[in-house]
Amino acid sequence: MINIAILGFGVVGSGVYEVIKQNGLPVTVKHILDKRTFPGHDLENAVTTDFSAIIDDPAVDVVVETMGGASPAYEFSLAALRAGKSVVTSNKMVVEKYGDELKSVAAENNVSYLYEASAGGGIPVIHPIKRCLRANKITRVAGILNGTTNYILRRMTDGIDFAAALKEAQAKGYAEADPTADICGYDTARKIAILATEAFGRLFRYEDCAEITGIDKLTTEQINAAAGMGYRIKLLGVAENNNGRYSLFVAPCLVGEDTLFAATGGVFNAVSVTGNMVGEVVFYGQGAGSLATASAVISDILETADTPALYGRQSRVAKEELAAPRLEKRNICGVEFYVI
Missing domain, CATH: 3.30.360.10 (Dihydrodipicolinate Reductase; domain 2)
Known part of the structure; x- marks a missing residue:
């Protein structure tokens, strides 16, 4: 079982949970970082506004960044990798601007930084x-x-x-x-x-x-x-x-x-x-789209068990x-x- 935290529970973030639930995947959502509350939702008790609660939780294996925008998505991703947690993202802005640095930090900490959904949405490319x-x-x-x-x-x-x-x-x-x-x-x-x-x-x-x-x-x-x-x-x-x-x-x-x-x-x-x-x-x-993009995100979550070497930095x-x-x-x- 892979334990994850989702940063941003919008279109893509909520889609990740729907894919997990519909397909019965071996992934558990431990935390959701969002300013909003979701009364009545299955995961309402998992919602937090405190990022440190995620970083300090040793049970979290993968941080899923679906916030969009460069900041604070970049800073949160960097902190998660330094804390020894893999990061999966759909955020093209962060990948294009900071991906090389984040891949290097991931390698230094023997974790993965994966981003299939950042360029093709639901298309595996x-x-x-x-x-x-x-x-x-x-x-x-x-x-x-x-x-x-x-x-x-x-x-x-x-x-x-x-x-x-x-x-x-x-x-x-x-x-x-x-x-x-x-x-x-x-x-x-x-x-x-x-x-x-x-x-x-x-x-x-x-x-x-x-x-x-x-x-x-x-x-x-x-x-x-x-x-x-x-x-x-x-x-x-x-x-x-x-x-x-x-x-x-x-x-x-x-x-x-x-x-x-x-x-x-x-x-x-x-x-x-x-x-x-x-x-x-x-x-x-x-x-x-929510489920299509989430499909690629989930694929990366499951991929984190593999070696991160294939996704190293380029000159x-x-x-x-x-x-x-x-x-x-x-x-x-x-x-x-x-x-x-």
């Missing part, structure tokens, strides 16, 4: 890269990594303009009240930096992207013009390794109508990984190793789009 594709030199990772923008683009394909599609996404709970990180590409940039780090064995930050362009300036005219040429427009994060020269970017791209990327609709995500031996493999599924990529993308571009309504 980090684990396959680290384990199943180890025989390959990975040359490209590309993906639809943000469900909000994918939903908006799908609705724009239906003829709805950007502003109306965004408002609809917010009404359905797919977009935040402040959607800047999603629609301007920053969320995708953090995720592709995480995936590039895992795929290429070097440490990347989102600022290493040669370009970060969102969908906030796209028009239905461009969407329709692309369709007339046999393309769909999708917001992609792309990372390539061209013989030790790395290029990362986020931008609306042209994808052929017969591709999986074109068929990926709604809030679903898709990630393509290309290895020099296996060729292209594709991961598709729900990139967000920072040098500026001279970064290069501009080497992809074809096509002009649609005065705007250049990458062709994937």
Whole structure:
């Protein structure tokens, strides 16, 4: 039995408990750190506002960080690792910004820092890269990594303009009240930096992207013009390794109508990984949502029993190793789009 503490009992944190309960998994929730109370909930007596109660409890094996944001999630994660507790997180901001440091601290304390849910939500992609594709030199990772923008683009394909599609996404709970990180590409940039780090064995930050362009300036005219040429427009994060020269970017791209990327609709995500031996493999599924994301979190919780060595730190990529993308571009309504 693995004893855990959950930091933040929101959409993902509560989903972790639901997955444990529904599937009868060998995991016990000992503590929940949250400012709110949950009267009548199965775990109402486990709720605390005192983080030290978690750190000082020797029964806690794994701290599950589902708080979101950089602080205090980073500080709590660091303290948990130093206390000899493994940490599992869905927090892309902390992983992208502090993951290298936290992995190093985990190794020093012979525990794990795992983050499958941080880049693909419910889609297993980090684990396959680290384990199943180890025989390959990975040359490209590309993906639809943000469900909000994918939903908006799908609705724009239906003829709805950007502003109306965004408002609809917010009404359905797919977009935040402040959607800047999603629609301007920053969320995708953090995720592709995480995936590039895992795929290429070097440490990347989102600022290493040669370009970060969102969908906030796209028009239905461009969407329709692309369709007339046999393309769909999708917001992609792309990372390539061209013989030790790395290029990362986020931008609306042209994808052929017969591709999986074109068929990926709604809030679903898709990630393509290309290895020099296996060729292209594709991961598709729900990139967000309570139970889908919790599925990846639980997988990491169970994984903590394995050696943490596979998830060690990488050396920072040098500026001279970064290069501009080497992809074809096509002009649609005065705007250049990458062709994937």
